[in-house]
Amino acid sequence: MSNPTKENIADWFKGLQDSICERLEILDGKSGFVEDQWERSEGGGGRTRTIKDGDLIEKGGVNFSAVFGPTPSKILEALKLEKSDFFATGVSIVLHPKNPWVPIIHMNVRYFEMDTGTWWFGGGIDLTPHIVVTERARMFHKSLKEVCDKHNESYYKDFKRWADDYFYLGHRKETRGVGGIFFDRLTEKEQITKLDRWEFVKEVGLSFVPIYTDAVAKLRDKEWSEEDKLWQGLRRGRYVEFNLVHDKGTKFGLDTDGRTESILVSMPPHAQWHYDFRPENQTHHKTQSLLKKGIDWINY
């Protein structure tokens, strides 16, 4: 097999969006995706697909985009790149479930290339339970490790730590959820070719639906209390804080005049803030205590 071109990658991502949306509609069983196609005046565009008021998913988005043109100066500065045209494509997903027992999930696969020849892949999958069910966190990490181990034995360890560091709310001194894997600027290195990186990124994309299906199984039908619903609202508040204060993708998107509605499709349907809330419910209290870096979920 030869190295993929940027067109190959964008086409494959587009197909991934199709297949994920199709399978998520089946999983949800009630609601369907609505598509908005959009164009970017400087070059390229995307397909934003949103779903709401489903049996499983209260609000979610599965975005595909492939954009190109002169690299915005803010990106050149932040990434310390020379002035040149760029091409960026990716699939990005955030699903907010109705049931507080079901975790929020986020997945992203992306490719970036400059006319100068510089290129890299990025992405990851991470889980944000409103209520941590430790056995499920273990299963989730085990699946990610399997995906990683097929490609490189250091990937899981490295990308798990990267996720712990990335999905961290410094101002709350807590992680966003139970983490997962995160990677960025993966390029050629020693024995690892561009094709190797691409095969790995494809595997991450393809693993999303089975991993999410496992993560929601049974939990989606679990009964919840008013207290759980409030806790979900407060945890969603933290999700908003992470995305608006810390998330680099969101910040770049908003800074560089990206399509706001597509970027903020990650926002939850509702969020709540109470002053200095301290959970009395034991399950919620335990969740709070597990929002920290460095937990070895596989052996938890």
Place this chain on the structure above:
Amino acid sequence: MSNPTKENIADWFKGLQDSICERLEILDGKSGFVEDQWERSEGGGGRTRTIKDGDLIEKGGVNFSAVFGPTPSKILEALKLEKSDFFATGVSIVLHPKNPWVPIIHMNVRYFEMDTGTWWFGGGIDLTPHIVVTERARMFHKSLKEVCDKHNESYYKDFKRWADDYFYLGHRKETRGVGGIFFDRLTEKEQITKLDRWEFVKEVGLSFVPIYTDAVAKLRDKEWSEEDKLWQGLRRGRYVEFNLVHDKGTKFGLDTDGRTESILVSMPPHAQWHYDFRPENQTHHKTQSLLKKGIDWINY
């Protein structure tokens, strides 16, 4: 009268917090403030007072703080200041009303001084109606102009424009609300002494309760629909976006390890996000159309 010392200013601000809380409790008529005193390990502290589930105010905070110590390096860089100790004191208020017809209000008065001798005042009052009632926006600006005109005939014009520019969501291409006045780094200048600045800042602080009382009169008992309540949730979402993405005070506070619960007391009790929402209700649609800079509210 002689120039106020930093202790004079902090004492006066503390008294302002007391008097505002007392009068807001009377205005609300149902709920009361709860106080949290806190200390900052590097020096100083504050009194965070919060109110919830009132007849008028669903969630609100009236903060006082007076902090000092070595200036955090992020502040030195951002404000281009020489390394030195600082002293900062202020009162900051955000009130989220229950009724969607009642506007969100924000007020801040603050004083900053460096051991090098540099000092300035900052502050302002601005209004964020969920539903703009143009006559009320006019009254609000008229009151602010009266406050300003007692001190300097250029203040209202300058500080109104400053508020338009500051309370602007670039990523939404809309203002946060109908603006008000905003000023920062007010120091001595030509004929204006430190005492003049201080008298103005005090006047702004003292004007808050009467202005808010006018702004809520009658509106607090106005009936609302489910559609209004949803619209309030979405507008509150924009308030969250402004505070977390754009507001410099929030950003500095979170960046410099400030007390997170006191900083984020500005968050609404609930907020909502719908993908690409477009208001069909005429009143809401009109509100959206009025969220722009440069409206001459006094002659609107």
